[in-house]
Amino acid sequence: MSNYYDELPQYPESYWLDSTNRPGFPKLDKNEKAEVVIVGGGITGITTGYLLAKEGVDVTILEGDRIFNGTTGHTTAKITAQHELIYDELIEHFGENFAKIYYDANTKALDFIRNTVKEHGIDCQFENKDAVLYGTEEKSVRKLEKEYEAYQKLGIPSELAGSVPFNVDAKRALIMKDQAQFHPLEYLAKLLDEFLAAGGKVYENTTAVSIMTESETGADELEVETSDGHFISCHKVLSCSHYPFYEAEGYYFMRMHAERSYIVAAKGNVEELPGMYLSVDKGEKRSVRTVKINGETHLLLGGEGHKTGQGEPTLTHYENLYEFGKDVFEITDVPYRWSAQDLYTQDNVPYIGPVSALHTNIFVATGYRKWGMTSSTAAAHILKDYVLGNDTPEMEIFSTERFHADPSLKHFFRENWDVAKHFVKGKLQFGQKDLDDIKPGEAAVVRIGGNRAGAYRDEDGELHLVDTTCTHMGCEVEWNNGERSWDCPCHGSRFTVDGDVMEGPAKKGLSKVDDGLS
Known part of the structure; x- marks a missing residue:
């Protein structure tokens, strides 16, 4: 794969945040x-x-x-009750009544947002769009057909199609009617x-x-x-x-685990799409929707989910999305890239x-x-x-x-075995570089005084050193080169280069480390 680093924004920034004027509020001081x-x-x-x-x-x-x-x-700001392949699973584990209440709760939520936008006349790019799941693999076809059968049992307005309106070889697509997207x-x-x-x-x-x-x-x-x-x-x-x-x-x-996923906003070869799309193929999932940025249609291309603090270098995930955009939409400009962290329960x-x-x-x-x-x-x-x-x-x-013993018990043991594995792995990991070898904009795990430390050298050449032991349960954090943060592979806590907490469950920041040279 080509290296697209120079074609992506240097730092992650959310379009939603960049385009919103937020009022400021005081800090509680009494x-x-x-x-x-x-x-x-x-x-x-x-x-x-x-x-x-x-x-x-x-x-x-x-x-x-x-x-x-x-x-x-x-x-990604999709307002939909189509939460990937969920309804067949809910019916299997909990029954039709449970699945119907879940669907109704999310449909009521969509209706509330739609009605609130209308009631207050909110200019937030609200658009009614179908939500579409698609698969390019034969094994995905049966999954989509089973999900469609679940839709029919629950009375969900839907249809099956044989393609999607962009350049992927979709073998089946499941459409949930009359969903929406907006600027959140x-x-x-x-x-x-x-x-x-x-x-x-x-x-x-x-x-x-x-x-x-x-x-x-x-x-x-x-x-x-x-x-x-x-x-x-x-x-x-x-x-x-x-x-x-x-x-x-x-x-x-x-009872939960944290995952990160990634988005790039880019110009492409489409002016509009009739729906919001998500692939269900195992491994390489892709999310696609449009958005107006400065009056011009852009694509939001998402995916590349993985457990926080685990997997390949995080910048690679942005590059994979960029490559997908080049192949499918001939994207030419990427003004924004950002990522999100989400929590998964056992069921x-x-x-x-x-x-x-x-x-x-x-x-x-x-x-x-x-x-x-x-x-x-x-x-x-x-x-x-x-x-x-x-x-x-x-x-x-x-x-x-x-x-519910199925699936909660199975997921409980699997997730906690994964935590134990990464706890031990982190303790056995030694320093990867010497301090002098770390260039501006780079980070690495080092050894200082015989102890494991995280070192980041900023663009001005200043070193930021922290203890890599997560303050939540003692796992060792790993460097996230996509967001320039230290991430815990056990429970998803994230920290800045100076050790401040970005994401829980940790409440206390990482300790700072003295390199002994000052």
Whole structure:
């Protein structure tokens, strides 16, 4: 394969974030009170805050970084209930009723977004598009036909086709009718305005680290503690922070795994596509949709998913997408590239509900498996109903307490064996380079004073040295050359070149290391 590094943007940047004017919010600098505290300023947190504020609930949102910065700002932004090949699997493991509730919850989420865009007149590139799964391999044909049979059982408007409208040899395509795509942050900006107008509060650069429960506070309230030592007293806490910042007895790090995936935005040989596309072939999955950038049609080409901190050098994944774009769409310009991190549960269904059976006023929403636009919106409605004391069928199927031996037990053992394997592998890995051999823009694992360290030399020649032992469970982090970060292969924590936490479950940053030369 050719090396396309020079044809890709030097640094990753999301088009959604670059094209959105985000308001700034203060950092929490004193103790406060609220009825409900939402941790996380992405689509789940903001949508939930919007819904609750409309009901007259006093809500405060805490965001550890900037609003929209997380997975929400790095999505493909497909609004669809077609979550890859899921419905045949759900029927097989859980039954038709479970699968139907799952589909209905995500369809209601799509309808909510569509109606909200219309109600508020939001200019967010909202377009009705069919969602299409396609396969180029014979083994994919039977999978798509089985999924179509599941659609028929559930009454999902759909059809089977024999091709897709671009240059791949698709042998079968499964179309889910009347789905949508949009610019997620332009949509969320309006919901945020409405939330603030209804009295909601937002604090940025405010990291929630723990919760004091009612038994610990000695009162009928919870206290959310921030990394700066401030507290917000409240009655309910909603963890909408991608990875739950508070796990209690939920042990989510043992019940989920993290994957990264990649997107390039590029000009190509198409002016428009009638749908949003995703291949289902084993291994090389590809996601395709269009978007307007500065008034011109661009393609968003995604895929290359892998477990965080594992696999080949991450820049290679961007190059693979670029090569796909050249072959299929004759792409000529790539103004943006970015990546996202997503969490997978053991049974591929999100966890939405009380964090554990012992903490019924603390809630989580996590494990969206790359389908965050509808999953997050469905989660917001479920969390709203928990807060308001309503009871709905969705609460049961998305319950955090559910466990089904098939497939959960199989996935539990597989994922935790994988963690153990990478834990041992990292401990046996020695330094790869000497410090003097690391060039500007490069990083490597080195040995300093007999200990493993991560070294990155920035473009000005300055070295950034960190201890490579992840502060979550002690695994050894690996260098991500696509995003210039240190990533943990065990549970998906990610850190900057200076060791600051970018993604949980880790709460504490990597220790800095002295090279002994200064």
